[in-house]
Amino acid sequence: MNLYNPYTPGAGFPPSFLAGRDDTIENAEQTLLYVQNGIVQRSKIYYGLRGVGKTVLLNKIEEMADDNLVMYEHLEVSEDGSFKSMMATSVQKLLTQMSVKAEIKQFAHKAISVLKAFQIKYSQGNMEYSFNMGDIIPAYGTADTGQFENDLKEILISMGVVAKKTDNLVCFFIDEVQYLKQEELTALMTALHRINQKQLPILIFAAGLPKIAKLAGDSKSYAERLFEFVSVDSLKYEDAKQALVEPALDQNVQYTQEAIDYIIEATGGYPYFLQEYGKQAWDKMTDRCIDLNCVKEARRDFIYSLDKSFFKVRYDRATKREKDFMFGMVKCGDLPCTIAEVANQMGTTPKSIGPLRSQLIHKGFIYATSYGEIDFTVPQFDKYLLRINPDLIIDKDRTM
Ligand SMILES: Nc1ncnc2c1ncn2[C@@H]1O[C@H](COP(=O)(O)OP(=O)(O)OP(=O)(O)O)[C@@H](O)[C@H]1O
Numbered sequence: 001m002n003l004y005n006p007y008t009p010g011a012g013f014p015p016s017f018l019a020g021r022d023d024t025i026e027n028a029e030q031t032l033l034y035v036q037n038g039i040v041q042r043s044k045i046y047y048g049l050r051g052v053g054k055t056v057l058l059n060k061i062e063e064m065a066d067d068n069l070v071m072y073e074h075l076e077v078s079e080d081g082s083f084k085s086m087m088a089t090s091v092q093k094l095l096t097q098m099s100v101k102a103e104i105k106q107f108a109h110k111a112i113s114v115l116k117a118f119q120i121k122y123s124q125g126n127m128e129y130s131f132n133m134g135d136i137i138p139a140y141g142t143a144d145t146g147q148f149e150n151d152l153k154e155i156l157i158s159m160g161v162v163a164k165k166t167d168n169l170v171c172f173f174i175d176e177v178q179y180l181k182q183e184e185l186t187a188l189m190t191a192l193h194r195i196n197q198k199q200l201p202i203l204i205f206a207a208g209l210p211k212i213a214k215l216a217g218d219s220k221s222y223a224e225r226l227f228e229f230v231s232v233d234s235l236k237y238e239d240a241k242q243a244l245v246e247p248a249l250d251q252n253v254q255y256t257q258e259a260i261d262y263i264i265e266a267t268g269g270y271p272y273f274l275q276e277y278g279k280q281a282w283d284k285m286t287d288r289c290i291d292l293n294c295v296k297e298a299r300r301d302f303i304y305s306l307d308k309s310f311f312k313v314r315y316d317r318a319t320k321r322e323k324d325f326m327f328g329m330v331k332c333g334d335l336p337c338t339i340a341e342v343a344n345q346m347g348t349t350p351k352s353i354g355p356l357r358s359q360l361i362h363k364g365f366i367y368a369t370s371y372g373e374i375d376f377t378v379p380q381f382d383k384y385l386l387r388i389n390p391d392l393i394i395d396k397d398r399t400m
């Protein structure tokens, strides 16, 4: 029988074995169950570095929601500012699904008229409803005031009322939530605040880069009471080991202990890197055994593959000046570092590079750590920058 490579490096690609997230998934399942039984729960924001498995986790919870007959919509926020119209479309789809039964039509009537007003204001989209609801008149003056905080609250509440009356739970899965504009995040939180007060069955599961916790806190002082912020991190040793070993078991392929230790050391237990290394090591295997020789031999391909995909697509999004700033960070040696240290490396003042710092945070390259220092959102990005610019003089040897 031909062996097939079971590893899945890629954006949001479900791994053959989802390691180390059992507690988080169980907690999400409980939350769904509670809200389905009318008990208000905090929504969740999963935050962590690039490639740590946030999207995979979100999709897993989505699957669970699906199994439990929860109605849901998945949104991926982008930098292009389309969140408002995405929300209009999502609410439209949910309302349409909830109103297919004739006896429910009357509850949905008001919600659809509110949504129509919202949609005229924010997306000018064509609306297609089941059950000939197209002739409902928009509720002018409700969700079309132009004040997004009010308008989003209006459509979500009127939809929440329909959900409650029809015994539905509605979930929004929102990925890349750090790209929400401050105004949008504030609106989402205001709506959620009101939804909880009215005990409406709506939950949000969001995922994003670490800066989201700060953004949410800046938007509303009660963010912590609305959302549970859940850190998604690299995998602990035993979990990382499972992420490598389990996908191979089906085909009777084994790892030696030394090979496992070597890969975990090189990858720092980051899920994306584990998948990539597993994939490359698999291709070097002989006799259904992945040993130390084989993983050492695969190391070049592992790095080459990361460099040309995972790292490069991100690097290419930076401008020349942004790249200079990031090289300045690498020159600092140990990360995180302060902006004063970066300025020092660049031979300039912190003030002059302040805007660059903000730009890089906005674009999701770097984030401010809890002590106000900065670090990369992409694990081992410093090592990559050093590989493509080996002449950089740094304080410590950081080669991979
Ligand atoms: N718990 C896990 N166990 C094993 N592999 C995982 C796990 N979580 C994620 N992966 C693998 O890691 C890779 C990255 O996952 P994912 O795209 O979900 O990360 P992410 O945090 O959403 O990254 P980004 O911030 O770039 O969107 C995928 O190849 C996926 O198969």
Ligand SMILES: [Mg+2]
Residues within 6 Å of the ligand: 011, 012, 054, 055, 056, 175
């Ligand atoms: Mg993702």
